[in-house]
Amino acid sequence: MTSEGAPGSHGAQTRKVPPADQQPDWPDPIHLRDVTDQLARAVPLVFAAECDALRSRLAAVAKGEALLLQGGDCAETFAGATQESVDGKLRTLLQMAVVLTHGASMPVVKVGRMAGQFAKPRSQPFERRGDTTLPVYRGDAVNGPGFTVRERTPDPDRMLRMYETSATTLNLVRALTAGGFADLARVHEWNRAFVAASPSGQRYERLADEIERALAFVRACGGETGRLATAEFYVSHEGLLLDYERALTRTDPATGKRYATSSHLLWIGERTRRPEGPHIEYFAGISNPIAVKLGPGATADTVLRYVDRLDPDREPGRLTFVVRMGAERVRDLLPLLVEKVASEEAPVAWVCDPMHGNTFVTESGHKTRHFDAVADGLRGFMEVHHALGTHPGGVHLELTGDDVTECLGGSSAVGQDALPQRYETACDPRLNHSQALDLAFLLAEWYRSRRPG
Ligand SMILES: O=C[C@H](O)[C@H](O)COP(=O)(O)O
Numbered sequence: 159m160t161s162e163g164a165p166g167s168h169g170a171q172t173r174k175v176p177p178a179d180q181q182p183d184w185p186d187p188i189h190l191r192d193v194t195d196q197l198a199r200a201v202p203l204v205f206a207a208e209c210d211a212l213r214s215r216l217a218a219v220a221k222g223e224a225l226l227l228q229g230g231d232c233a234e235t236f237a238g239a240t241q242e243s244v245d246g247k248l249r250t251l252l253q254m255a256v257v258l259t260h261g262a263s264m265p266v267v268k269v270g271r272m273a274g275q276f277a278k279p280r281s282q283p284f285e286r287r288g289d290t291t292l293p294v295y296r297g298d299a300v301n302g303p304g305f306t307v308r309e310r311t312p313d314p315d316r317m318l319r320m321y322e323t324s325a326t327t328l329n330l331v332r333a334l335t336a337g338g339f340a341d342l343a344r345v346h347e348w349n350r351a352f353v354a355a356s357p358s359g360q361r362y363e364r365l366a367d368e369i370e371r372a373l374a375f376v377r378a379c380g381g382e383t384g385r386l387a388t389a390e391f392y393v394s395h396e397g398l399l400l401d402y403e404r405a406l407t408r409t410d411p412a413t414g415k416r417y418a419t420s421s422h423l424l425w426i427g428e429r430t431r432r433p434e435g436p437h438i439e440y441f442a443g444i445s446n447p448i449a450v451k452l453g454p455g456a457t458a459d460t461v462l463r464y465v466d467r468l469d470p471d472r473e474p475g476r477l478t479f480v481v482r483m484g485a486e487r488v489r490d491l492l493p494l495l496v497e498k499v500a501s502e503e504a505p506v507a508w509v510c511d512p513m514h515g516n517t518f519v520t521e522s523g524h525k526t527r528h529f530d531a532v533a534d535g536l537r538g539f540m541e542v543h544h545a546l547g548t549h550p551g552g553v554h555l556e557l558t559g560d561d562v563t564e565c566l567g568g569s570s571a572v573g574q575d576a577l578p579q580r581y582e583t584a585c586d587p588r589l590n591h592s593q594a595l596d597l598a599f600l601l602a603e604w605y606r607s608r609r610p611g
């Protein structure tokens with residue numbers, strides 16, 4: 159793929175748009191320019207054909223023939239990009255995907271919030287501790303979490319580290335998914351071990367037995383087991399840092415189309431989805447599959463504007479809406495949006511992020527989410543689609559493969575007292591390995607019965 163014109167031209171805008179929300183206050187424009195010039199010359203992390211392949215998989219989600227499972231850290235960190243951590247997340251997602259595939263009897267499109275999820279939008283630009291006020295931590299791509307002037311000052315070199323860490327993570331993900339780690343029989347064994355150890359194991363036993371019988375059936379029929387040993391896996395992150403994304407945008411020489419080459423799929427977050435804003439402008443100009451988060455403030459008019467601006471050709475798989483309205487509001491707010499989009503015959507995929515919108519802070523000061531609220535948010539999302547006869551296309555989760563104690567509840571019953579034991583997230587609380595699998599088994603039951611709850 160070819161880079162975008164002369165170094166530095168990647169920042170150029172063709173129409174007048176207001177300044178971008180949630181961008182770092184980089185202290186030195188010359189330093190910034192030097193970094194974005196380096197990124198503009200760097201090799202792409204993903205290729206157009208891969209992005210197109212993901213778009214065709216997401217087209218199946220939009221048509222009601224597949225599910226999307228998207229998940230990973232709230233905020234990846236450079237120090238956290240270890241083999242153990244990447245293995246754990248991948249393994250959790252693969253285990254969930256097997257359970258969901260069986261429950262829904264549909265292919266599951268697997269997409270990590272991985273290999274690029276290093277920048278965070280924040281509610282407040284500053285953090286105050288005692289008499290000291292410093293810029294808020296905006297993710298390892300921008301500044302450091304330590305509460306010192308040095309750490310909190312945005313440093314453009316961090317975007318180079320983001321690129322390098324994304325490349326090494328993606329390399330590992332590609333090697334693992336192609337090299338036997340994803341073998342279906344092995345993933346099923348992991349699920350068996352989870353069911354055996356889980357306090358809710360009995361409840362999941364039947365589904366696990368059925369998967370085992372299905373695998374035995376395929377083997378008995380002389381089924382091609384080789385294909386079951388690899389998995390198609392894609393990566394995604396929030397396309398928040400426009401300096402980074404623009405610098406990594408390339409033109410595909412085969413088609414002349416522009417692609418973000420930082421990741422297969424990018425999404426626009428709740429805080430940066432202003433219809434006339436630069437994020438929408440940037441996303442309209444790339445050909446990757448893209449997603450937009452929709453919080454409780456999203457109106458039907460705005461959502462239709464996104465459809466017109468981001469998917470003018472009405473191409474299935476191009477646009478996914480990720481609903482993050484919270485368990486208490488999704489049943490009231492979502493139906494109108496789905497109806498309006500359906501009345502325009504816009505071929506979008508609808509996915510639920512039940513994490514955002516269900517966050518609260520405990521007395522001990524831990525930002526957390528309760529498993530039951532997460533599950534209820536998903537149930538509400540599915541109820542709405544069930545009532546309208548539309549397809550609840552899947553789930554977007556913040557999760558990890560580790561046994562952290564960041565979210566409450568689940569079958570291992572994490573209580574408020576346990577939160578400090580392993581509260582390790584760099585930003586928002588993630589489901590741990592067993593909570594993520596609990597959710598997958600629940601969802602599988604709902605999809606199987608074709609009705610939630
Ligand atoms: O992940 C989403 C946001 O970045 C996060 O919820 C913001 O957290 P804050 O409200 O602590 O800034």
Ligand SMILES: C=C(OP(=O)(O)O)C(=O)O
Pocket residue numbers: 232279396426427428429451482511514
């Ligand atoms: C910031 C995020 O979510 P939202 O934009 O929905 O708040 C996120 O998913 O990391």
